Amino acid sequence: MSEPRAAVAGEEPAAQPAAGVAPPLEARSLERVFVGGDGTELHVLQGVELRVDPGEVVAVVGASGAGKSTLLHLLGALDRPTRGEVRVGGRSLAGLSAEALAAVRNRYLGFVFQFHHLLREFSALENVMMPMLIAGMERAEARRLAEERLAAVGLAGRLDHRPGQLSGGEQQRVAVARALANDPLVLLADEPSGNLDEHTSERLHDLLFELRDRRGLAMVLVTHNRELAARADRILRLEDGVLHPLEDADDG
Numbered sequence: 001m002s003e004p005r006a007a008v009a010g011e012e013p014a015a016q017p018a019a020g021v022a023p024p025l026e027a028r029s030l031e032r033v034f035v036g037g038d039g040t041e042l043h044v045l046q047g048v049e050l051r052v053d054p055g056e057v058v059a060v061v062g063a064s065g066a067g068k069s070t071l072l073h074l075l076g077a078l079d080r081p082t083r084g085e086v087r088v089g090g091r092s093l094a095g096l097s098a099e100a101l102a103a104v105r106n107r108y109l110g111f112v113f114q115f116h117h118l119l120r121e122f123s124a125l126e127n128v129m130m131p132m133l134i135a136g137m138e139r140a141e142a143r144r145l146a147e148e149r150l151a152a153v154g155l156a157g158r159l160d161h162r163p164g165q166l167s168g169g170e171q172q173r174v175a176v177a178r179a180l181a182n183d184p185l186v187l188l189a190d191e192p193s194g195n196l197d198e199h200t201s202e203r204l205h206d207l208l209f210e211l212r213d214r215r216g217l218a219m220v221l222v223t224h225n226r227e228l229a230a231r232a233d234r235i236l237r238l239e240d241g242v243l244h245p246l247e248d249a250d251d252g
Contacts, residue, residue: 022090024185024218025052025075030084031241032070044070046241048084052186055216057209059223059232061246066238068222069190075220076109076188077101089185106135110179114191116171118163124150124174125159131181149177152214153207169200176207180215187211187219193228205231 030048033041044067052058062068073079075086077093085094088108093101105111118127128149132142150159153173163171172192179187192208193201205228211217221228229235235246 022087023051023053024089025220026050026087027071027075028085028087030071030074030086031082032067032074032079033082043241045074045081048241048243050075050236050243052218052220054218055212056234057212057219057221057232059221059229059235060238060243061223061229061235062238064224067241068238071238072188072190072220072222075186076111077105103135106131107182108185110181110184110187112172112175112179112187112189112192114194116163116175118171118174118178120163123160123162124155124166124177127163127174128178128181131178135182146177146181149180150174152180152211153177167200168196169203172196172200172204173207176204176211180211180217185218187217189219190222191224192221193225194223201225202227 027048027050030045030050031043032045033043035041048071050058060068060071070079074081077086077088077096085092087093088104093104096104118124119130122130125143125146128146129139129142132145133139137145147156147159150156153176155170155173155177158166158170161170163174166174172195176192187208189208193204196204205225208219208221209231212219221232223229236243237246238244
């Protein structure tokens with residue numbers, strides 16, 4: 001992993017990964033409760049425990065509405081748990097300010113969603129550069145690394161194309177390159193191939209696992225795709241707010 005970058009001036013430092021054998025990602029006794037307008041409580045997650053080791057791919061499956069996206073949002077510091085904690089590289093995110101959590105997301109976590117969420121007015125290269133520039137990297141270095149990331153996903157010849165000039169699969173590959181921009185500890189993916197045809201989905205799945213093999217990247221994949229889940233090192237079903245291990249994808 002790249003050396004941690006300095007915190008933005010005036011902000012408290014983000015949680016720094018601890019040296020040694022700390023896993024890239026952990027959830028401890030994680031709970032998320034939503035309260036309705038009438039005061040009714042909805043317990044979406046109840047005491048979730050999860051450890052993801054370096055280079056490990058964990059697939060999370062479950063029925064629609066089971067809370068899989070909620071879990072991913074908590075793991076990715078996009079939301080705060082009601083109780084429990086998330087740890088990135090051995091350091092707890094509990095109690096960090098919104099600015100510090102944003103820095104953690106930028107530096108140590110990569111995100112790929114079903115819809116790529118690319119900035120349509122910017123080129124593929126500029127989209128991938130954006131997280132690096134936000135982190136304070138010099139523009140020339142950001143450009144160099146963005147070119148490397150796009151080459152790694154097979155888009156070296158499409159650097160100057162805007163999203164509207166790219167196919168759906170190409171746009172999703174740009175999103176993967178962007179997720180890898182700052183050399184994250186963990187890649188979090190929410191239905192990464194859910195908006196793609198079968199052939200393009202297979203190519204994206206191959207790409208994700210090639211990146212895992214080359215970079216030792218830990219991944220958490222929320223998916224309904226049985227083929228993708230079957231390739232993971234572990235499959236967990238989220239049911240009644242709790243993660244349960246599955247032995248094979250046919251059960252998921």
